Amino acid sequence: MDLTLNKTQKAVQKHIRRFCENVLGPWAPVLDKEHRFLPPDVVKEMGRVGIWGIQAPKKYGGAELDTVSYSIIIEEIARVCGSTALSTTVHNSVCLAPILKFGSEYLKEKYAYDLAIGKKIGGFTVTEPNAGSDAAGMQTIAVKDGNDYIVTGQKTFVTNGGNGEVFLVGAKYDPGKGTRGIGVFIIDKSMEGFEVGKIEEKLGMRGNLTSELYFDHVRVPKENILGSLKAGFILAMKTLDIGRIGIASQALGIGCAAFEAAAKYASQRKQFGRPIGKFQGISFKLAEMKTDLEAARLLIYKAASLKDKGLPYTREASMCKFFAADRAMKACREALQIFGGYGYCLELPVERYFRDVKVTEIYEGTSEIMKLIIGNHILKEFKQIN
Ligand SMILES: Cc1cc2nc3c(=O)[nH]c(=O)nc-3n(C[C@H](O)[C@H](O)[C@H](O)COP(=O)(O)OP(=O)(O)OC[C@H]3O[C@@H](n4cnc5c(N)ncnc54)[C@H](O)[C@@H]3O)c2cc1C
CATH class of the missing domain: 1.20.140.10 (Butyryl-CoA Dehydrogenase, subunit A, domain 3)
Structure with a gap:
């Protein structure tokens, strides 16, 4: 059983460690002290080295690396800045990855490239004031209206909520069906009725803008349903x-x-x-x-x-x-x-x-x-x- 890193993984580790120490390291205490997200030029530079699209295919602007390399990169970022490791891991693994794994060609074309290069930052949200560990207890609803769904509700503790633009949102389209009545909808900031609420003041991870999100009758086209509507909850759990x-x-x-x-x-x-x-x-x-x-x-x-x-x-x-x-x-x-x-x-x-x-x-x-x-x-x- 080989427990050593292969040549690519070692090279990734060396390259990213240098990048983290030189570029992200100096920002870590600043983000923590000022409770702010990274400046746009650093976000762009991270995109250039592949941090926003670690496992995304090259055709979508990603670095197309394996999951061990993904772990190495997140570990290296966290060594210098926990907050930035949080922003990047959520963006990569619970927003971009499920779009690539479960999304239609339309959704991939629409979102994957911008996410993989860090032009847009993503998030994932199931937690609500009354639904934490028991995510299936969510109350956000999605009501069918022609070819669209009208999403209404409130989410809490959304990582990247204050600075993100694309969110995977769990919502009940058939409240009588338990977990089978929960779908995952891709909602972007430009949609009318989307509002960022309070940014949480936290013990740590202060360089990540964890926020509330409000959806006031947001009209979401059915093309923005991720995967099969019926399997939304399973998809969220696999994610x-x-x-x-x-x-x-x-x-x-x-x-x-x-x-x-x-x-x-x-x-x-x-x-x-x-x-x-x-x-x-x-x-x-x-x-x-x-x-x-x-x-x-x-x-x-x-x-x-x-x-x-x-x-x-x-x-x-x-x-x-x-x-x-x-x-x-x-x-x-x-x-x-x-x-x-x-x-x-x-x-x-x-x-x-x-x-x-x-x-x-x-x-x-x-x-x-x-x-x-x-x-x-x-x-x-x-x-x-x-
Ligand atoms: C900084 C931050 C960022 C976050 N980012 C996101 C995000 O991006 N998207 C998102 O959807 N959510 C996010 N969350 C929410 C997070 O996932 C929840 O806080 C977590 O799942 C726990 O839910 P809760 O806080 O409501 O606690 P509760 O579920 O109310 O739990 C309270 C306590 O009871 C325990 N407990 C609950 N049920 C059981 C059980 N069955 N058996 C034993 N013990 C139990 C818990 O372990 C905990 O100790 C974030 C939270 C924080 C603090």
Whole structure:
């Protein structure tokens, strides 16, 4: 079993790491402090290196890379800027990817190129004030009117909501049919009745404009239904599988940044006449952090490889998301502890890692929901065996 990166993946990692350190790195503290999204010239430059269309085919302006490379890129971005990793992973995996996978030729022609080069930023929205983990409880409705659907409702916590232009929106077209009555509609900002609501003030990920979105009788042509109307909810759930590999990679990147900063500090900071890393209390922390993060990476690559081979990967996506978020959270907590009082101050990035990483345990399915999915798979397998 080969657990090493191939030539292309290594080259991608080297190239993107340099880009992230030089171009995105200086922006990370600015976005965090000013609660703002990246400036347009940086967004454009990211498009030039393929970050907005990592897995999109070249004919749509994408980089056409595999899912392992996708994980590597998100990890590298997250090492320098968690917020930008969030913007890019959501845009790529839960907006552009489902359009390419489930969309008609018309939808691909209409949206894929602009999304893949970053001319337009995308998002995905199912969450509502009364429908979080239980997304099927959504109340946004889509009423048929001739060849169109009239979409009305409110969405909350929309990543890229404040700066995005194209959104995959879950809405009930037949409320009596449960999950089979939910469709996914592509709604763009130019449609009348689309309104961006409050931009959330958050603990972390402040360089991503998470917002409410309002749809006031938005007229959506039936051509903008993604995939089959009846299978909308399944499509949304499948979309979250790839999304979860991205969130796991994001958690990993933030955890690695925290670990590397802590390891360096532990080898330099002296107390009681020697570097604090020489004390077992600190070196054991570093050993656990490194082992956890390496294990998280292997789980991520396993899920990504299964996806690349066309094999089922729902369970593995949930496992890697749950584990990476949990261990990255721990790594950030321990890193802050290793920095002592300095870690608690805004001058160093460790407190930002700590604030940014928390939400990886929450969005695209909380850790509790990940364990439910993994548990259900285990029970199904067990039933098959007996
Ligand atoms: C910064 C940010 C960005 C986001 N981006 C998006 C986005 O782009 N698109 C989108 O649609 N959503 C987005 N979300 C929403 C996110 O996916 C939800 O917050 C998440 O799914 C949890 O829903 P909730 O917040 O309503 O919590 P709830 O579902 O109310 O859960 C509250 C608590 O109860 C637990 N719980 C709930 N049900 C169960 C159960 N059956 N068993 C055990 N425990 C349970 C949860 O794990 C959690 O701990 C974002 C959220 C944040 C914070």
